[in-house]
Amino acid sequence: MQIEDSLGPFIQTLNERSFWIEVSNMKELTNRELSSLAYKKVKEMILSNQLRPGEKIVQDKLATTLGISRTPLRTALQMLESEYLVESIPRRGVVVRKLSNEKMVEIYDCRIALESTAVRRFTQIATKDKIERVKRFFSDFIKQSNIDVEKYQIEDIKFHDYIITNCGNSFLGKLFQQSNLLLCINQIGLVRPAHETLPEHLKIINAIDDGDCNLAVELTKDHLLKSKDLITRKL
Amino acid sequence: MQIEDSLGPFIQTLNERSFWIEVSNMKELTNRELSSLAYKKVKEMILSNQLRPGEKIVQDKLATTLGISRTPLRTALQMLESEYLVESIPRRGVVVRKLSNEKMVEIYDCRIALESTAVRRFTQIATKDKIERVKRFFSDFIKQSNIDVEKYQIEDIKFHDYIITNCGNSFLGKLFQQSNLLLCINQIGLVRPAHETLPEHLKIINAIDDGDCNLAVELTKDHLLKSKDLITRKL
DNA sequence: TTTATTAATTTTGTATACGGTATACAGTAT
DNA sequence: ATACTGTATACCGTATACAAAATTAATAAA
Structure with a gap:
């Protein structure tokens, strides 16, 4: 698990790749602060390969890492599921999608x-x-x-x-x-x-x-x- | 508000229209019992016009009507939003989408x-x-x-x-x-x-x-x- | 050593509690 | 009569608590 390690230098690590994610492809969710934040962060983490394809996302850990509770994180994951970026398996958790x-x-x-x-x-x-x-x-x-x-x-x-x-x-x-x-x-x-x-x-x-x-x-x-x-x- | 009224005879009211919704176009979410249930019910209610386009969905009422808490209802509404069936306005609630x-x-x-x-x-x-x-x-x-x-x-x-x-x-x-x-x-x-x-x-x-x-x-x-x-x- | 079974721990899904924001309405001022 | 402001209520978003399920660890048997 490399979430903890990666989030510290996360802001610095953001390369240009994350830039166009920001500008060209981010849902606007003003005022839904925490869900929105979680959505953005996790999406960035996936698209910048900090969360690797196939990797399982443990909600509790990621939530505390992001400094929020599980509830807004779960709504974020739901959005990402509908975007085909993660896969949610009932009672098993959610994993980052790997495209064949x-x-x-x-x-x-x-x-x-x-x-x-x-x-x-x-x-x-x-x-x-x-x-x-x-x-x-x-x-x-x-x-x-x-x-x-x-x-x-x-x-x-x-x-x-x-x-x-x-x-x-x-x-x-x-x-x-x-x-x-x-x-x-x-x-x-x-x-x-x-x-x-x-x-x-x-x-x-x-x-x-x-x-x-x-x-x-x-x-x-x-x-x-x-x-x-x-x-x-x-x- | 006609949610309460409509759910009583809801099962009977389900016409054939709801049938193909069921068979041909329902996300499979086995084991996520309550979210899944809420998703199906609300989707049926929308597509069978029991929840009318433009109508606001009050989470608390609909949740108690369905006999569940707001949490699984909210995840259901999130899925329906990604399907373009409802629109969620931050801090205002969610309304049934009306297609122009x-x-x-x-x-x-x-x-x-x-x-x-x-x-x-x-x-x-x-x-x-x-x-x-x-x-x-x-x-x-x-x-x-x-x-x-x-x-x-x-x-x-x-x-x-x-x-x-x-x-x-x-x-x-x-x-x-x-x-x-x-x-x-x-x-x-x-x-x-x-x-x-x-x-x-x-x-x-x-x-x-x-x-x-x-x-x-x-x-x-x-x-x-x-x-x-x-x-x-x-x- | 390997396999089966059971106990412990982790993790998920749901319910509830709480704080804050928006809306409705009444009372006051213009 | 209309506009405005303050208060009450309704509702949403988030955090926390808890139970059920799944995973892991451990122990016993082959």
């Missing part, structure tokens, strides 16, 4: 279906400023010969997240958030190297800029399909 | 995206028995001149649910269950008359039987799009 490659493939299929819809709508309705914003995600990496993988991964997710949350279908966005469709994949880091996916991203952005929604959809499908296929081959 | 036509349209777009993927996969992998099962959903209605709308609605949802849960992508199934993509639409009853949708269903089934997955996908898209468009026109 099979599940990853399934998730990619869902992403392909939903993100296709998202880019199409985004391309149709996006304003000038939004398109400009999209262009900026990868502008820093174009010049660089050696890409900072850590930063690239963050922008990668931010890019996809931006399209999804700005496509005009808030229910679709909720679907993504609720099941952590974007985040859970990154349990394993980047699926494909940046030098391979960067050009794909840029092509998609160009298609969006041109207002060519069919092309944007096809490129997005292809982009995701390639990553899916790579995982499929590992099965 | 705009939201319905958004939901239809998500359904089109995901169910397209589902029929494609289903058509590809379905065994003989599963195809036979699919054929039976509407076999009773083919002969009838006057269709029992109540029963038809149930089979309609069961049909879509069957494709989704048997398409080989369990994550996709979870997505549907978790957000009640199939059920919440029926807050308003059948969107289009049975005599209009029945032929469409039969065509889809034929395409599946023929193993023509592209056709099955197109027909499914068209089928859902027509309902979506009808709601869009009401905006």
Whole structure:
């Protein structure tokens, strides 16, 4: 059990990975102070790998570690369960979910279906400023010969997240958030190297800029399909 | 407040509508007795309209009505919130969600995206028995001149649910269950008359039987799009 | 040494108690 | 008559207590 050890230097340990978790994917739960706090902390601990996949969460210990009682922690765990980040086994406790490659493939299929819809709508309705914003995600990496993988991964997710949350279908966005469709994949880091996916991203952005929604959809499908296929081959 | 009144004759009142809720779309939570019970009951009460959209749920009253304490009720409400059936407003309580036509349209777009993927996969992998099962959903209605709308609605949802849960992508199934993509639409009853949708269903089934997955996908898209468009026109 | 059975300990799920916040209402002032 | 403020009540969120179940440890038998 490494919860006790890890929480002391926890704030310092938070790397950039935790940053986009904060900004792009955190439920707002103002005023439900303690449940909200527990939710955020535990989610961060999972996504930053301080609670490892497969590890059991002992409620009493984690609660005292966080300085709260079990009640708000339990509500937090319930939320995380609905987000597919932990699994609750009745009368046995809750464990951090571990995604198999099979599940990853399934998730990619869902992403392909939903993100296709998202880019199409985004391309149709996006304003000038939004398109400009999209262009900026990868502008820093174009010049660089050696890409900072850590930063690239963050922008990668931010890019996809931006399209999804700005496509005009808030229910679709909720679907993504609720099941952590974007985040859970990154349990394993980047699926494909940046030098391979960067050009794909840029092509998609160009298609969006041109207002060519069919092309944007096809490129997005292809982009995701390639990553899916790579995982499929590992099965 | 009509909770007290309604629970007395509650068991009797449960119509067939509650049946498919039970069989096709209930989270399994064996052994978490009271939370599970509360979850089922409250979900049934919402989907059978005993708790009406917009109505506030007073935890203490509903808990005593159900014969349990507030704690398991609260966990049940938390689950229902993640399913988008109720909305929890911090320090104010939880109310039954009311879906606007705009939201319905958004939901239809998500359904089109995901169910397209589902029929494609289903058509590809379905065994003989599963195809036979699919054929039976509407076999009773083919002969009838006057269709029992109540029963038809149930089979309609069961049909879509069957494709989704048997398409080989369990994550996709979870997505549907978790957000009640199939059920919440029926807050308003059948969107289009049975005599209009029945032929469409039969065509889809034929395409599946023929193993023509592209056709099955197109027909499914068209089928859902027509309902979506009808709601869009009401905006 | 290994396996079975039982006792001890841990941990979960539920109920209850408590403090604080929001809402309703009455009385006062404008 | 209407607006405002103070008080009472209702309700929510959290902590704690307790019982049932599960896990672990320990002891006895093969």
